[in-house]
Amino acid sequence: MTVVLLVLLKMTVTVIIFGIGLDSTPRDALRLFRHPALLLRSVMAMYVLVPLAAVGLVKLLPLSPGVEAGLLVLAVSAGAPLLPRKLLGIGDGAYIFSLVVVSSVLAVLLVPVWLEMLVPLFPRLPHLAPERAALVLGESFFLPLLAGMAVRWLLPGIAARIGGRLVGLAGLVLAAAALTLLIVNWHVALEVSWQGVAALAVLILMALIIGHLVGGPNEEDRTALAVACAMRHIGVAVVVATSLPGARVAVVISVYIAISVAVTLPYMRWRRKIATKTGAAPK
Numbered sequence: 001m002t003v004v005l006l007v008l009l010k011m012t013v014t015v016i017i018f019g020i021g022l023d024s025t026p027r028d029a030l031r032l033f034r035h036p037a038l039l040l041r042s043v044m045a046m047y048v049l050v051p052l053a054a055v056g057l058v059k060l061l062p063l064s065p066g067v068e069a070g071l072l073v074l075a076v077s078a079g080a081p082l083l084p085r086k087l088l089g090i091g092d093g094a095y096i097f098s099l100v101v102v103s104s105v106l107a108v109l110l111v112p113v114w115l116e117m118l119v120p121l122f123p124r125l126p127h128l129a130p131e132r133a134a135l136v137l138g139e140s141f142f143l144p145l146l147a148g149m150a151v152r153w154l155l156p157g158i159a160a161r162i163g164g165r166l167v168g169l170a171g172l173v174l175a176a177a178a179l180t181l182l183i184v185n186w187h188v189a190l191e192v193s194w195q196g197v198a199a200l201a202v203l204i205l206m207a208l209i210i211g212h213l214v215g216g217p218n219e220e221d222r223t224a225l226a227v228a229c230a231m232r233h234i235g236v237a238v239v240v241a242t243s244l245p246g247a248r249v250a251v252v253i254s255v256y257i258a259i260s261v262a263v264t265l266p267y268m269r270w271r272r273k274i275a276t277k278t279g280a281a282p283k
Contacts, residue, residue, distance in 0.1 A: 001184050005177050005180055005181040005184065006181075008173070008177045009174065009177050009178065009181075010140055012170045012171075012173045012174040012177060013140055013170075013174065014139075014140050014141075014144045015144070015166065015167075015170040015173075016167050016170045016171065016174070017140070017141050017144040017145050017148070018144035018145070018147055018148040018166070019148065019162075019163050019164070019166040019167035019170060020097065020100065020145065020148065020163075020167065021144065021145040021146065021147060021148020021149040021150075021151070021152065022148040022149075022151055022152050022159040022160075022162065022163035022166070023148075023152070023159070023160075023163040023164070023167075024097045024145075024148070024149060024152070025149070025152070026149070027094070028094040028097040028098060029097060029098055029101045030098065031094040031095055031097070031098035032095065032098040032099060032102050033098075037216070038095070038216060038221060039102065041214045041215065041216060041225070042099055042102070042103070042214075042215075042225055042228070043102070043103075043106065044214065045210050045211050045214040045215075045225060045229050046078040046103055046211075046225075046228060046229055047078045047103075047106060047110050047114075049210045049214070049229075050075055050078065050203075050206070050207045050210055050229050051072075051075045051076050051078070051114055053075070053203065053206045053207070053210065054071055054072055054074075054075030054076075054203055055072070055075075055118070055121075057071065057199055057202060057203055057206075058071060058072060058122070058199075061195060061199050062195065063195060063196055063199055064193065064196060065124055066251070066252055067193075067195075067196035067199060067200075067252055068122065068124070069122070069124045069125060069252075070251075070252025070253060070255075070256070071199060071200060071203060071252065072118060072122060072125060073125070073253075074203075074232045074252075074253060074256055075203065075232070076110075076111055076114035076115060076118070077107070077111055077232045077233040078103055078106075078107060078110070078111070078232065078233060095220075095221055095224055096224050096228075099224065099225070099228055101145070103228070103233075104141050104142075104233065107233055108130060108134045109130055111233075112129060112130045112132075148163075174257070175257070175258075175261075178253075178254040178257040178258065179254070179258070181251060181254045182251060182254050182255065182258075185251045196252070196255070197255065197259065200252070200255060200256050200259050201259050201262075201263055204230045204256075204259060204260050204263045204264070205263055207226075207229040207230040208226045208227070208229065208230050208263070208264065208267050209226075210226075210229055211225040211226030211227070211228060211229035211230070212225070212226040219271075219274070219275065220275075223268075223271045223275075226267065227264060227267070227268070230260055230263070230264050231260065231264075232256070
């Protein structure tokens with residue numbers, strides 16, 4: 001049952017990426033390259049500062065092996081494929097989409113590099129070859145993204161009608177699959193303990209703060225990068241988790257999904273209030 005739910009998690013991520021493709025253009029993907037300073041800040045926040053924060057948490061807090069491994073896997077699995085612009089309603093849509101593409105491309109190299117650097121410190125972490133990461137991202141990200149963009153090009157009217165609905169529906173299925181995974185593995189979920197839940201919540205909060213501070217002077221970019229830092233690449237994280245014995249890391253990922261929603265929503269409400277007061281509501 002656990003294996004089926006993990007497959008369902010990956011499939012829903014793929015559907016979400018297809019929905020994002022329905023709402024995006026090739027020009028959107030290149031947006032970050034026209035703003036190199038923002039590109040550098042975004043990569044630094046997602047692939048350097050957030051993983052370092054996770055390493056610090058693991059070193060400071062007494063966590064169980066499953067929580068420790070899960071937290072580190074999530075921290076190094078940077079990339080923001082769950083940031084559909086219309087679903088979250090935040091910031092510059094072109095920046096968000098470009099961030100999704102760039103961060104996912106970099107995951108091919110940087111996720112295996114991070115894991116290799118951390119294995120001497122945390123032997124429980126698995127080895128993930130770059131070619132394996134490339135295969136995962138190709139199957140779960142680039143193919144559905146290009147398929148969605150192709151449908152948008154060929155059938156723009158249909159793409160406009162179904163894109164947001166498809167993403168919303170897949171998001172609900174993703175949440176339901178994560179919840180079911182927790183229920184099925186309730187005994188494992190209990191092992192996460194309040195310390196593990198607190199550690200995951202602190203990591204998400206730190207990720208939000210890092211993205212918010214590093215995002216630069218543009219308020220929309222700061223909001224988008226903060227949420228992107230809090231969201232991790234669930235597809236990559238699930239693949240890494242399945243290479244570890246047992247269901248502990250997979251359950252931690254499900255707990256992370258639930259906590260990320262609980263922590264991120266208040267931040268989003270606050271940012272929308274700020275945008276409303278300044279007369280620059282998120283797009």
